[in-house]
Amino acid sequence: MIVMLAVCSVSVKAETAPEGTEEQGLDEIQPLIEMSDVKDTEGMSLEEMTDAFADASMCEYMDSETGFSMQYPAVFQFDEGLGGLIAVSADGKATLSIENMAHDGSLTKEILLEAVKLEVPGFDTKDAETNNCLRVTRKEDQDKMIQTDLYYLTDKSFHHIILRYPSEQEGTYSSYIDYMINTMETSDSELG
Numbered sequence: 001m002i003v004m005l006a007v008c009s010v011s012v013k014a015e016t017a018p019e020g021t022e023e024q025g026l027d028e029i030q031p032l033i034e035m036s037d038v039k040d041t042e043g044m045s046l047e048e049m050t051d052a053f054a055d056a057s058m059c060e061y062m063d064s065e066t067g068f069s070m071q072y073p074a075v076f077q078f079d080e081g082l083g084g085l086i087a088v089s090a091d092g093k094a095t096l097s098i099e100n101m102a103h104d105g106s107l108t109k110e111i112l113l114e115a116v117k118l119e120v121p122g123f124d125t126k127d128a129e130t131n132n133c134l135r136v137t138r139k140e141d142q143d144k145m146i147q148t149d150l151y152y153l154t155d156k157s158f159h160h161i162i163l164r165y166p167s168e169q170e171g172t173y174s175s176y177i178d179y180m181i182n183t184m185e186t187s188d189s190e191l192g
Contacts (some may be wrong), residue, residue: 026046026049028178029046029049029050029053032053032057032175032176032179033049033052033053037056037057038052038053038056038057054071056074057073057074058071058072058073058074058179058183059071059072059073059074059076060072061098063098063100063159065100065102066100066101066102066156066157066159066186067157067186067187068100068152068157068159068184068185068186069183069184069185069186070152070161070180070183070184070185071179071180071183072087072096072176072180073089073096073176073180075089075090075091075094076088076089076094076095076096077090085097085098085099085100089165093165093166093169094163094164094165094166094169094173095162095163095164095165096161096162096163097161097162098159098160098161098162099159099160099161099162100157100158100159101157101158101159102156102157103156103157103158105155105156107153107158108153109153112134112151112153112158113125113134116134116136116149116151120136120138123136130178130181130182131181131182131184132152132153132154132184133150133151133152133181133184134150134151134152134153135148135149135150135177135181136148136149136150136151137149139167140164143167144166144167145164145165145166145167146164146165146166146167146170146173147162147163147164148162148163148165148173148177149161149162150162150163150177150180150181150184152184152186154186157186159184159186161180163177
């Protein structure tokens with residue numbers, strides 16, 4: 001049995017960033033702030049802006065069986081009638097699904113990459129990996145929809161997150177996906 005926890009209005013963990021990265025962080029969070037309900041960021045530090053964005057726009061997903069967690073856009077609501085691991089956006093146009101599996105270490109990054117290349121011919125792995133997460137984006141339904149697959153593989157678990165959204169919302173979801181990837185983590189070492 002998989003136990004899933006979804007919590008909204010959470011704070012991002014504060015980490016000390018190397019000098020000179022605050023400007024880059026501001027460039028990354030600014031588009032997200034503009035899409036959120038955060039009204040005034042004047043005088044806020046990068047950490048305060050990130051916390052304000054997360055509180056206003058993100059929820060936390062956690063799978064207690066595998067120790068995997070990430071933040072996802074609060075526009076998605078999980079529907080127990082759809083199996084509990086599928087969420088639909090408030091406008092009904094986008095979906096988010098999450099698959100979590102424990103494994104014995106036989107699934108490797110190389111095997112995963114080969115499987116992705118078979119599924120998505122011409123896929124280029126260059127710049128497709130961030131925070132141990134492989135990101136594959138493709139257009140579907142005559143370019144009306146986009147599907148982004150996120151593959152997060154550790155020594156003991158495998159997580160496949162699928163987002164489907166309208167092509168005209170690519171800018172919004174691309175920013176959300178970047179944020180989601182940067183919040184992915186697992187406590188594999190604690191699972192034994």
